[in-house]
Amino acid sequence: MLPQNTIGWGTARSAIRELFEFGNKRRAAIGAENVFDFSIGNPSIPAPACVDETLRELYSTGDSLLLHSYTSSAGNPSLRKKVAEFLNSTSKGQFEAEGVYITCGSAAGLASSMNGLLMPGEEVILIAPYFPEYKVFVEGAGGKIVVAQPDENMMLSAENIAKVITEKTKAVIINSPNNPSGVVFTAEKLAEMADVLRAAEKKYGNNIYIVSDEPYRELCYGDAKFAPCQDAYENTIVCYSFSKCLSLPGERIGYLAVDKRAADYEKVFASVAGAARALGYVCAPSSMQFMAEKCIGATSDIAQYEINRDILCSGLQKIGYEFAKPDGAFYLFVKALEPDAQAFSDKAKEFELLLVPSDTFGVGGYVRLSYCVSREMIEKSMPALKKLYDCYKK
């Protein structure tokens, strides 16, 4: 007998993976330039120069033994200090090096947080639409997910969160800018939610933590501004990845930081660190820790994503598609033209359009388009998007 949950996670049908494989087949058959693949979430803009320059420098003149050595399990002290300083200078939170844990990306921070926070059967609120791995992390840690619906603009709704809080609520995962909707949660909405959480803490005599997954923090466009959760709420754990801002998702480098004003601050940090240990995280990749210390604050040329967004939005609008206004990340959440998002995604394939059905993200009736793609592809895809629209509306 083997555990059924892990077998399930290892064999689960993945709409994204299936689209990926379909795309590979079509690219081979008709040429990559004729396939309009909006399914991937891999940065399309290279890392800023400092990344490869710093790494080349480290491998040329650095002490090879030191560079490749184990670091402390929580990471190099100097990097932890820089992260705390960075968070303190960009938010009203209070962070110290001792509360920062350098992780193999945000996923490692999330899995460690869930395992460190949750007692068996405790609940974690996800806000739809949500990144599907959250469910796996919560259930892997023995918890249960509870889904709060967003408002009609895919914005965080404190009212809907209040509806699903119970005495078992231990945490809320916030993801802004959001994958898959691209919506950026406002400071006002976060403050409303914080009031709801504080009231529930008082009512049930429990602590509720916000676990804020912020890999898209720097990817905000136009007037939209990222609002840190810790500005509204003390019991906050920030999970960050350098994947998107430095265009290096494969390298697995990020951090987890517990606001020192959080309830049971020291115990929470110890528990999350203990969880990371049990999950097999010895330390985050050492070279990347040295690189991150040099490059913290740098970003790849994010303006390119904003241009992509504008071209795609105006094209879709002109055709007649409806979507939530995407202020950040590199995703657009477009209303499917039939209730069944999977059927709509299948129909789109007939025009070589790869769109991810929203069922994957816990809501029906939408598709996700990633615009971390080449500008040429966006422009070339417009006739296909028009033909798809005409299938339904003509």
Add this chain to the structure above:
Amino acid sequence: MLPQNTIGWGTARSAIRELFEFGNKRRAAIGAENVFDFSIGNPSIPAPACVDETLRELYSTGDSLLLHSYTSSAGNPSLRKKVAEFLNSTSKGQFEAEGVYITCGSAAGLASSMNGLLMPGEEVILIAPYFPEYKVFVEGAGGKIVVAQPDENMMLSAENIAKVITEKTKAVIINSPNNPSGVVFTAEKLAEMADVLRAAEKKYGNNIYIVSDEPYRELCYGDAKFAPCQDAYENTIVCYSFSKCLSLPGERIGYLAVDKRAADYEKVFASVAGAARALGYVCAPSSMQFMAEKCIGATSDIAQYEINRDILCSGLQKIGYEFAKPDGAFYLFVKALEPDAQAFSDKAKEFELLLVPSDTFGVGGYVRLSYCVSREMIEKSMPALKKLYDCYKK
């Protein structure tokens, strides 16, 4: 309320960490050259030239986007294929790319294996002395450790394993060359154990898996030869790290490979992969995957460890210390001169000698000396080791 087990793992007193901190204080006080620190397990010989050369080359001429991109969660197909070929060419096992999962080091492979194999309350046999993190990985996965004693030479004893097998036994973790003893398990002893495991499988109608943790595989000295578990037993999962052979323990790159003859092969692989997903492992560091593909089979100048071993062994022998013959890894397991290993380690500190007490490894009465240190330090430490001996024997 927070989980007590994770808080425990996050706050546990660690003899190794305490020695590390004591060492730092003494180095600051009397100079690093006067502290004889045998407590660390970090490679002391730099990575082979191919490592930094390959990385420099990748960061200079490689496609930066591709280099830093997400890989498949199980790793780059070409690397998985190379690993399978490597294992097939160096053992009698049968491996295929589809059964190889590239991991963030061997720890990630072990944690994923335990989470993918164990049903609640199932038992995993560890062979004393054992690497202490095994206990954390097993308990983190909801399992229970059961300890089998070695024979009087710290060698694997099939008889002692037979004594502790129950109907709940799901796996045996094998670690050869062994940390902390340096003993290399022979093919003969592994075959004896395999017979015991097969008999137990028959008796209880269960599958029992060997999870073979082999980061020291290449570090065998003199006539000693590493014996692969899969040569004796089909139900084998190999967990490997490039940490020791390529001297890059901080970079977190290794693999897990399930022998395709193993019972429920496909389910086991799916379950372990599903566990890796739930633990937050998105992929192993991408640059390191490309590097590993180029450098597989290379090693740092391991002969240096053998010279260290010989100098240390002959010095200790001359003084009068007793120890198991260390045929591999870079550890020596020396009999303490009083029954309480911690007290002996404390006494050693008076001579600026940092020796890890064996209680950490599940047995009493020994200390571990790492000889992945500078030759000069080994030579300079001899008078101190003599003085320590004289405290007890004069």
